[in-house]
Amino acid sequence: MSSIQFGCCEFNQATQILTLEGKVVELDPRQLTLLEFFIANPERIVSRDELQQAIWKQVIVSDNAINKLVANLRKSLDDNPKSPLYIQTVPKQGYRFVAKIKEITVRVEKDHPETLKQHASFSKSAQKSRWPKIVASLCLCSFVVLMSYVAYSDNQPEPKYGHTQTLTRMTGFKQSPVVTLDQESVLFINFTEGEGQLFKGPVDLGKDDVQPIITPFSSITYLLGFDKSGQLVVRANKAGKCGWFKGLIESGDFVITEQSQLACPKRMLRDNEYTANTDSIYFINHSSQGYEANSLSYAHFDDVAFNTASLNLAKKWTASRFEIADNDVVLLAHTAIGHSGVFKLALSDITAKESELAFEDKNKARSHISPEFTLPYRSNNVAWSHDKKGVIYTNAPPATQLLYQSLETDVKPKLVASFSDYICCNIERINVNDDFVFTTEAADHNIEWLGKSENSGIDFEIDNSSSYDFIPAFANTSDDLYFLSKRSGKTQIYKQSAQSKAEQVSDFNAYLRFYGLALSPDDKWITSFESKVIWLLAADKNLADRTISLTGNILSLDWLSNQLFAVSVRENGQVRVDIYNTQMQKVHTLVGSERFEIDRVMSKRNGGRDVIMIVNERTLYDLPLSSIFDASTIDGSIDEASELVSLNEPIPLLAAVIDENQFLYPSEQRGKWMGVELTIGAEPHFLPFDIGRELTAKDGRFVHSKLVHLSSEVHRTLAQ
The missing domain is CATH 1.10.10.10 (Winged helix-like DNA-binding domain superfamily/Winged helix DNA-binding domain)
Incomplete structure (x- = not known):
């Protein structure tokens, strides 16, 4: 090597x-x-x-x-x-x-x-076995012969990873590649400014140029494959509604031939699968969306509603990605600590009548399926190999390699492709030369000041990296700025003071995917969270860092005092607010009622003990912090609250911030935020600048994370 x-x-x-x-x-x-x-x-x-x-x-x-x-x-x-x-x-x-x-x-x-x-960790019996070198060599040679489509082997690796081709050179984010039935072209979606457009290009360079396909959709969001008659199955938005469609590509146009009556769920679907044999659509559910945890929704294209069946995973696993080939399902799942498991299932077993979920009998004992192998990191995707004797998956974040793992022999993974960019989203097979098509992404975000503030004299140059810097948060007792960055490979928390470089303040050993960052009012604690895990870091290094796993999906986290923080959690379709102390003890839970749905509780950040409560996705209430603990449902708290304003549009819970008696939130217009005074009857107004992604504000100073570079392309392997 x-x-x-x-x-x-x-x-x-x-x-x-x-x-x-x-x-x-x-x-x-x-x-x-x-x-x-x-x-x-x-x-x-x-x-x-x-x-x-x-x-x-x-x-x-x-x-x-x-x-x-x-x-x-x-x-x-x-x-x-x-x-x-x-x-x-x-x-x-x-x-x-x-x-x-x-x-x-x-x-x-x-x-x-x-x-x-x-490398994947296999069963204990396989780990304990010690083969003589001569037997191991023979087994390896046999494996190479049987798996000739793998581009690289342990004995004859390629010195460079040049056996790939880049099929596109165009701006935008590429996703959902599908190879046409004649195996000569690849269809894919290119997203620009949030809208998806269909494109078609050759699977071999130099034959044809990449061409746009005209569609009747405002945005096309997913390509599912072809049915038995050769029609392309897509998920798309048309006339303001999401749905599934079939159609043919004729002279550069996508012509709709059928539209399903199935309704899209009210959430973003990361993965859709379609099987031509049964003409059926499938997607994974999570408990946070009102479904049974780790379940599968499925329906015939002509049905009007989805059925639901259990994936039968142990509680520690959360299903993430899957692929169906004929009757065989390969499934990727993650644990709360960032490990991955690859599972093999039979589709007929999942969707058989006896496997359908009996929600009234949730406690019935069932044996859970076991993973074929596990990985000590969070893999992003999985797909079947051509002969279904193994799987293709991505390596540890930042996921720059495609690896092949046999499911029949306990051998180390084989390298299929390697890139400097992040390998993203779906992996598609080309049934010629056992090749694969996939997409890559490279995105850089910077932390930047917005506008000019009265305190601009203490604004400083932010120490951005050449990588991904995001989710800024101001300190409360100083002018320091905290943010997340992937500059070291793994996501870490950084702190920057005026006239100094950013310094790393966390030491996360795993590849974690954070969605928020906040500091206690006295800056003694730093919190960040993944979808199900909260991390509490002590500024005093003599104190131990703490972590806790939650059921449901975390939507937001807000400090209410030096010792208490509120966490909005969605589980089984309902949002609750859990309040924790710095010992990670839950001290109170506030749930909605028939009249009011609770969404979030935030500090007013004015040094007082009053908080702002977001109710029914758009109404703001001002109330004393103490009143929250007087009742377990929202009704009791509302009785002591003052209604400030009811907005015309739902509030994105994770994004909203409070500064200088102003509530700030993203509008429905891309890049535009609104502000509204925290007084009764105030009217919202647009902020005077465009905002990229996350925003933090303090004393009229604004910092946001901004996309400064994005490249995304479609590639194919070249099996030798």
Whole structure:
């Protein structure tokens, strides 16, 4: 296996793992691309224009973005720019990689321990067995013969991951690739400004250009495949409603032939499946949406309502992605601590009448299915291999590799494809040469100030990385700014003070997916949360960090005092507000009633003990914090509350913030936020600037996270 050695570093080209003095160094996808470019061009001056073309492709970026990327790679390599060991700055010309490069060969048995952590963990009996080397070699040879479609093997790895083709070069976010029945073209959706458009391109470069397909939809959101008659099945929005449609592509137009009467659920569907044999649609449910946890909704295309059946997973698992091929289902599920399991099921067993959920008999004992294998990280997707003797899945975040795992033999995963960008969404098979089609994504977000404030003198330059910086939050007792960043590979919390660089304040070992960030009023505690887990970090390093798992999905988290915070949780279709102390003890729960649905409880952030309660998705109430504890339902609290304002549109719960007696929330108009004074009868008004994603505000100062770069393309493997 080929590795590159330079200085105190070793870079394994097959696994894309860099070690410095024997320790693994985390690199984000763009840093990996830059390092590979330098290694391929040693002792040569490379201009910024070359780096822009090699890393950002056709997207124009500023010199500052290039400088930051080089600086971040230097930091990862522990390289001093004043006395460089690896990357030398050549004034007015560019950069030169000055380290001596040596190619070495490493036997598979001597893989670094950190590399082996990426491999699937199998059954205890398989782990305990110790095969003689001669038997292991014979088994491996047999496996390679049987699995000839795998592009790489342990004995003959490709030195570079060049056996792929990029099929698109266009702006927008690509998703949902489907190979046409003649295996000559790929259909996909390209999202720009939130709207999806259908495109068609060749599966081989140089044959045809990518062309848009005209559709009658305001947005097309998912391609499910073809039915037995050759009609394309899609999920799309038409006349303001989401639905499933069938149609034919004729002369560059999608012509609707059938429309299902099935209604889309009131949530975003990450995954849809369709089987032509039964002409049926399937999607996974979660308890937060009013469905039984880990259940499957399914219906014939001509039905008017969905049936629901259990996936029969143990409680620790949450179903995430799945694929159906004939009667076989491969399912990817996650645990609260970020591990993954791959399960194999028979579709007929799931949807058989005796498997349908009996909601009145939920406590009936049933044996849960076991995973075929587990992974010590959160994989993003899974798909069947061509012969269904194995599966294809993504590696640990940032998910830059596709791996193949046999389900019939206990061997290590095989590398199928590797990219510097994040491998996203669906994996589709090409029934020629056992190839696959998939999409990638590379998105950079920066934290930026908005507008000019009266306190602009204390605004400072924010230390953005070349990666993903997001979800800012102001400190309450200082001018410090906190935010999340993926600059180290894993998502971590960073803190920046004026006139200083951002410093990492968390040390999460797993790849976590955070949705919020907040600080206690005295700044002694930092909270962040995933969909089901809350993390409580102490600013005082003498105190232990804490975590707790919840049932249902977390929608928002707000500090009410130095010791109490409120968590909005959706479970079984209902929202409740749980209140916890800093010992992670639940001290109260507030639920809705027939008249009022509770959504969120927020501090007014004015130093007092009053809070704002969001009710029925659009009405704001002002009430004393103490009144919340006087009753378990919202009715008792409302009796002591003052209704401030009822808005014309639902409030996105996660996004809303409070500052200077103003309630701020996203409007239905993309990029525009509204503000309304927290006084009785106040009228909402637009904020005077465009806002990217998350917003934080303090004393009239505004900071948001903004998308500064997005590239997303469709690719295919080239099996050798």
